[in-house]
Structure formats: C-alpha cells, structure tokens
Amino acid sequence: MTMIFGIPLQAFLGQLLVGLINGSFYAMLSLGLAVIFGMLKIINFAHGAQYMFGAFVGFLLLKWLNIGYWPALILAPLVVGVVGMVIERTMLSRLYNLDPLYGLLFTFGLALVIEGVFRYYYGVSGQPYAAPAALAGGTNLGFMFLPNYRGWVVVSSLVICLGTWLAIEKTKLGAYLRAATENPKLVQAFGINVPVLLTLTYGLGSALAGLAGILAAPVYQVSPLMGSDLIIVVFAVVVVGGMGSILGAVVTGYMLGLAEGLTKVFYPEASNIVVFVIMAVVLLVRPAGLFGKDA
Amino acid sequence: MADLTATPTEAKSIARLEWLLVAIGIVGLLAAPFFLYPIFLMQIMCFALFACAFNLLLGYTGLLSFGHAAFFGGAAYFCAHAVKVWGWPPEAGILLGTAGAAVLGLVMGFFAIRRQGIYFAMITLALAQMFFFFCVQAPFTRGEDGIQGVPRGSLFGLIDLSRPLGIYYVVLGIFLIGVFAIWRIVNSPFGMILRSIRENENRAISLGYSIANYKLAAFVMSAALAGLAGATKAIVFQFATLTDVTWQMSGEVILMTLLGGIGTMVGPMVGAAFIVTLQNTLATSGFPVTIATGVIFMACVLLFRRGIVGEIYARFLGGSKS
Numbered sequence: 210m211t212m213i214f215g216i217p218l219q220a221f222l223g224q225l226l227v228g229l230i231n232g233s234f235y236a237m238l239s240l241g242l243a244v245i246f247g248m249l250k251i252i253n254f255a256h257g258a259q260y261m262f263g264a265f266v267g268f269l270l271l272k273w274l275n276i277g278y279w280p281a282l283i284l285a286p287l288v289v290g291v292v293g294m295v296i297e298r299t300m301l302s303r304l305y306n307l308d309p310l311y312g313l314l315f316t317f318g319l320a321l322v323i324e325g326v327f328r329y330y331y332g333v334s335g336q337p338y339a340a341p342a343a344l345a346g347g348t349n350l351g352f353m354f355l356p357n358y359r360g361w362v363v364v365s366s367l368v369i370c371l372g373t374w375l376a377i378e379k380t381k382l383g384a385y386l387r388a389a390t391e392n393p394k395l396v397q398a399f400g401i402n403v404p405v406l407l408t409l410t411y412g413l414g415s416a417l418a419g420l421a422g423i424l425a426a427p428v429y430q431v432s433p434l435m436g437s438d439l440i441i442v443v444f445a446v447v448v449v450g451g452m453g454s455i456l457g458a459v460v461t462g463y464m465l466g467l468a469e470g471l472t473k474v475f476y477p478e479a480s481n482i483v484v485f486v487i488m489a490v491v492l493l494v495r496p497a498g499l500f501g502k503d504a
Numbered sequence: 505m506a507d508l509t510a511t512p513t514e515a516k517s518i519a520r521l522e523w524l525l526v527a528i529g530i531v532g533l534l535a536a537p538f539f540l541y542p543i544f545l546m547q548i549m550c551f552a553l554f555a556c557a558f559n560l561l562l563g564y565t566g567l568l569s570f571g572h573a574a575f576f577g578g579a580a581y582f583c584a585h586a587v588k589v590w591g592w593p594p595e596a597g598i599l600l601g602t603a604g605a606a607v608l609g610l611v612m613g614f615f616a617i618r619r620q621g622i623y624f625a626m627i628t629l630a631l632a633q634m635f636f637f638f639c640v641q642a643p644f645t646r647g648e649d650g651i652q653g654v655p656r657g658s659l660f661g662l663i664d665l666s667r668p669l670g671i672y673y674v675v676l677g678i679f680l681i682g683v684f685a686i687w688r689i690v691n692s693p694f695g696m697i698l699r700s701i702r703e704n705e706n707r708a709i710s711l712g713y714s715i716a717n718y719k720l721a722a723f724v725m726s727a728a729l730a731g732l733a734g735a736t737k738a739i740v741f742q743f744a745t746l747t748d749v750t751w752q753m754s755g756e757v758i759l760m761t762l763l764g765g766i767g768t769m770v771g772p773m774v775g776a777a778f779i780v781t782l783q784n785t786l787a788t789s790g791f792p793v794t795i796a797t798g799v800i801f802m803a804c805v806l807l808f809r810r811g812i813v814g815e816i817y818a819r820f821l822g823g824s825k826s
Contacts (some may be wrong), residue, residue, distance in 0.1 A: 300806055
C-alpha cells in the first residue's frame with residue numbers, strides 16, 4: 210500500500226476529501242456572511258440557523274409534499290431568502306443607524322428562535338435525507354474512491370462561490386451593490402433605491418445559507434443543531450480571512466477546511482480546535498486577517 | 505460604542521436612588537431565605553454577579569465579549585475539581601476557580617483585544633468554543649457527566665455549608681463582595697479611563713493612555729469576577745457541567761445584561777433575576793426556553809435597548825437632564 214508521511218494514502222486522501230467538503234461549506238457560509246456584512250455592516254449570527262432552515266425545508270418538502278432533491282435545490286434557498294427579506298424589512302432595517310453590535314445581538318436572538326422552533330418539533334436527533342438517485346454511488350478514481358455526491362458538493366460550491374463573486378464584480382446590479390457599500394447616500398441620490406438593495410442583499414445572503422443547507426442535508430444529517438456549531442467555526446474563518454474581500458472569505462474557507470482535514474490525519478484530538486488555533490496565530494501575526502484591510 | 509451603552513445622564517439623583525435601592529436590596533436579601541427557596545435565591549445571586557462582571561466589560565469598557573461562559577464554567581470546573589478530587593476546603597476552591605478564570609481571561613484577552621467591535625465579539629466566541637472543546641475532551645471534566653457530588657464542606661472550618669442558611673449567607677457575602685468590587689472598579693480613576701475608552705477610543709489614545717493595557721486589565725477583572733460567580737455556583741449546586749461553558753451560556757449573560765440595562769449597576773442583577781425566574785417557570789411548563797430567550801433578545805434590541813433599569817432611569821430621571 211502506498212504510504213504518505215507514514216499514513217496510508219487512502220486514509221490520507223479520505224480525510225483530505227472530508228476537509229474539502231467541510232471547507233466547501235465554510236466557504237459558502239463565510240461568503241454569505243461577507244456579502245451581508247459588506248452591505249449591511251451586520252454580522253448575521255442567524256446564518257447557521259438559516260443554513261439549518263434550508264436543510265429542513267428540503268427535508269420537509271420531501272416528507273410533506275414528496276418534492277425531491279432537485280426542485281428543493283431551488284425552493285429551499287428561495288424560502289430561506291424570502292423569509293430573510295421579510296425579517297430584514299420588518300425588523301433588521303430598524304437597526305442600521307445603531308452600533309453594529311445590535312445587529313449581532315438581534316440575529317443571535319433570531320438564531321435562537323429558529324433553532325428553538327425546530328428543536329421543539331424535531332428534538333436534537335438527526336433526520337436522514339438521502340442523496341438523489343443520480344448522484345448515488347461512487348467513482349473509483351484509481352487512487353481513491355470518491356462518493357459521487359461529495360464530488361457534486363465540491364463542484365457546486367465552487368460554482369456557487371465563483372458565480373456570486375462574478376455577480377458582484379461583473380454585473381450591473383453588483384456594481385450598484387459595491388457602490389452602495391462605498392457611499393450609500395450618493396448612490397441613493399443617483400436614483401437607486403438603496404433600501405431595496407439592502408433587502409435584496411440580506412435575501413441573497415440568507416438564500417446562500419439555505420442553499421448550503423440543502424447541499425449539506427445528504428452529507429450530514431438534518432438536525433436542528435447542525436447550524437449553531439458550524440457558525441462559530443465560520444466566524445473564526447471570517448476573522449482569519451477578514452471580511453474585506455469576498456474572494457478572501459472563500460479562499461480562507463477552503464484553506465481552513467483542508468487544514469482541519471489534515472489535522473484529522475495527524476492529530477485527531479485537535480481537529481475540532483485547529484481552526485481556532487489558526488485564528489489565534491493569525492491574530493498574532495496579522496491582526497487584520499489575511500485578506501483584511503480594516504484593523 | 506457610545507450608543508450601545510446608554511449612559512445615565514444625571515449621576516447624582518441616580519446615585520441617591522442607587523443607595524436607597526442598595527439598602528432595600530441588602531435588607532431584602534437578608535430576609536429573603538425565610539420567604540423564598542434559598543437555592544433559587546442563590547442561583548439568582550450567582551447569575552447576577554456573573555452578569556455584573558460581564559457588564560464591567562460591556563457597560564463600562566464597551567467591549568462585547570461573546571465568550572464569558574468560558575470563565576464562568578471554567579471556574580466551576582476548577583473549583584469542583586479542587587474540592588472534590590483534591591479535598592480542598594470550599595474557600596480555597598473558590599479562590600482557585602477565580603484565579604483560574606483570571607488566567608484564562610489573560611490569555612483570551614491577549615488575543616481578543618487585537619481587534620475591535622464585532623471582530624472582538626467573534627474572537628471571544630471562537631476562543632470560548634475552543635475552551636468548550638477542551639472541556640469536552642479533557643479527562644478531569646469527565647465529559648458529558650460533569651463533576652458531580654461536590655462536597656460543600658464548611659467555610660474556614662467554621663460555617664457548615666450543608667445547612668441551607670449557612671450557605672445562603674456565605675453566598676450573599678460573596679455576592680456583595682463581588683458587586684462592591686465592581687462598584688469600586690467602576691468608580692475609580694481606572695474606571696474613568698475605561699469609560700473614556702468606551703466613549704472615544706481614539707481620544708483616549710491621544711491622551712496618552714495605552715488602551716490595550718487598560719482593556720486587558722478590564723478583561724481580566726471581568727473574567728475573574730465571572731469566575732468567582734461560577735466557582736460559587738459549583739459549590740451551591742455541587743456540580744460543574746458542560747452547560748456552563750457553552751456558547752448558549754455566553755449568550756444568556758449578554759441577555760441578562762441587555763435586558764436589565766447595559767452600563768447600570770443594578771440592571772444586570774434585575775436582568776439575571778428575571779431570566780432565572782423565567783427559566784425556572786418555563787422548565788415546568790414545557791415551553792422551550794430557547795424560543796423565549798430568543799424572542800426576548802429580539803424584543804430588547806428592537807424596542808428597549810436601554811433595558812428595564814435603563815428605561816426606568818430615562819423615564820423618571822431623564823427630566824432633570826439639563
């Protein structure tokens with residue numbers, strides 16, 4: 210058997226794949242956080258809950274209406290996004306003139322409510338959600354066995370991250386968004402409806418979380434607690450990357466996922482704290498974060 | 505940060521009112537165990553001290569820590585371990601817990617003060633989560649079971665803590681000492697500098713204060729006092745579990761402070777009493793505590809950011825502003 214650093218190649222690549230999958234979710238979630246933060250200057254603590262919400266929408270669509278994975282892939286982000294926009298319009302928008310910490314506290318409360326509701330009905334145990342038939346099984350790559358669904362997750366997360374980046378950097382709407390981030394008053398004076406832009410941004414960010422959730426449903430089990438543990442790691446990712454750049458958030462997400470996978474190979478006990486350790490080291494060396502501009 | 509911490513405007517009349525409240529409060533607390541369940545009162549006092557310690561950081565220095573559960577729960581573990589496994593007397597256990605929390609605070613604060621605002625909140629949250637994972641894996645915390653059956657012993661070998669009134673008055677004493685310490689810190693020249701950092705950090709820098717040191721000192725003091733509360737709780741309830749180091753606990757203490765009134769002396773105590781009572785009531789009703797907590801959080805942020813006590817100050821004492 211081929212060995213690498215004294216570890217069987219198979220096990221090594223297997224953990225690396227797990228790291229890449231985790232990294233895909235870190236990247237998608239920190240992307241959503243960065244998009245929302247860039248525009249609203251609010252850290253969306255409910256992001257993890259919205260991710261869980263997306264997974265549950267998929268699960269419930271199947272259970273109640275017998276709607277399968279592929280339609281759910283569109284519907285789940287849509288539902289989460291629309292709910293997000295309603296929340297933004299009715300409540301979150303009242304907090305824009307206040308200290309950004311209030312936004313954090315409000316969305317923290319929101320996360321507790323969303324999580325509490327699902328916990329009340331579904332307990333803390335996970336619900337299984339099968340991968341679609343088209344992506345069942347796996348492919349033998351010669352050096353390792355790749356479950357098809359995991360490959361799909363990695364590819365689609367790359368597409369989502371790249372797509373979002375292109376939409377913000379290369380489209381007209383994206384240009385409005387970036388302009389409104391720089392100087393909302395001036396953009397408003399040019400006749401662009403900034404409040405609507407803010408609502409759309411929060412909707413988009415929430416939808417991204419929902420999409421990540423439905424993608425995650427077949428990988429992890431659908432559980433009310435799936436979001437809250439993840440969001441704290443994603444916060445650490447965001448601190449490492451800095452929220453100044455969207456690409457930075459994405460790259461950091463993948464990097465830290467891989468670092469976590471590697472740690473699992475060499476020192477499993479530390480695998481769930483390695484992201485936090487990296488965060489601490491980055492704070493020492495580069496307090497503003499790897500891609501950050503602000504201190 | 506200035507608007508997060510609604511400063512009471514008319515210091516003098518508030519001070520007079522606070523003295524009156526303090527006198528009534530102390531008399532009330534001395535008499536309370538004859539009317540109410542002592543364990544419940546002690547639970548409130550532990551959380552009230554925890555919230556006041558947290559408020560020292562948020563209300564008077566303007567730093568929102570999302571990781572205070574690490575100090576509260578960590579101190580509970582240190583104290584419970586020392587008392588149960590090493591056979592230390594309770595006072596030594598509580599001191600060890602407090603000191604341990606201070607050391608934790610020094611380490612966490614060292615990293616966290618490198619960033620401000622929401623980043624500070626996220627860093628403290630992440631570091632506290634790291635400590636949580638440490639507690640899950642470290643053998644001395646006994647994982648999911650926690651440290652149970654911690655003997656109460658007797659304080660200095662004199663006061664038997666297994667008697668309800670004995671432990672009640674000891675906890676009351678600890679609570680009063682802790683709150684007095686916070687009050688002294690807040691009203692000292694050191695506390696004034698902390699407030700100046702809260703109001704205008706750049707100005708404090710330009711006045712020549714090395715604000716990093718002041719922030720770190722405030723962080724360590726807040727952590728130590730939160731540890732005092734946590735260690736005392738371990739003696740009262742005779743156990744230390746993972747619950748006290750979770751991020752939910754960090755959220756709870758924020759809620760207590762926010763609900764009572766950020767930047768007021770009495771507010772966090774009122775908030776703690778309210779939340780503990782609510783939790784005990786809901787525990788028997790079957791309604792999920794998480795939802796109630798979340799709704800109160802959202803309502804507080806949207807409707808009354810000054811908190812209960814802050815609103816009362818503003819409503820009844822606001823008239824004498826100018």
